[in-house]
Amino acid sequence: MEAIASWYESTLGTWMPKQIFVFLVSMIPLIELRGGLVIARLLDMSFVQANIFCIVGNIVPIPFILLFIRKIFSFMKKHNILKKMVEKLENRAARKSKGAERGEFAFLLTFVGIPLPGTGAWTGSLIASVMQYDIKKASLAIFLGILMAAAIIDILAYALPGLIL
Secondary structure (H helix, E strand, O other): OHHHHHHHHHHHOOOOOHHHHHHHHOOOOOOHHHHHHHHHHHOOOOHHHHHHHHHHHHHOHHHHHHHHHHHHHHHHHHOOOOHHHHHHHHHHHHHHOOOOOOOHHHHHHHHHHOOOOOOOHHHHHHHHHHOOOOHHHHHHHHHHHHHHHHHHHHHHHHHOHHHOO
16 A cells, blocks of 8 residues: 555646545555555545545445446356456355355445455445345445444554554
8 A cells, every 4th residue: 555655646646636546546446445544544634534535435336336237247248258257256256145145234244344355345246236135235234334444444544553554
């Protein structure tokens, strides 16, 4: 994350506000809000600003994933466009969601909320879509999971910065 923050400062920092940068970073799969908050802290953004821009940035892609990813995947497989990658993503989603059929809400909340590698709102949304979870429940669980992840990263980045920075 330090490398990304340094890159921003040396290239984009002269013309792009850091709020927009962390908003965009929070939309990127794998980095998401978790990385966005750490980068915001490294760029000396206030706690409130960092949370607003990172949470909103992490939320923006979720409705599109929930609503359209199955149709996009179906089209890609039908037309042999990155078919193996799509199948790999679908298998990964199915594998990560094993045993979650009964407690879909709690599973998604925990999966998105606990900041571990390979978890987060993107993967949680992919799981919810591929496994055809109820979209309203999935949306709420993912949103609450994002807030939970934000709280955990806030503690690590703002309250106890020596642990990860």
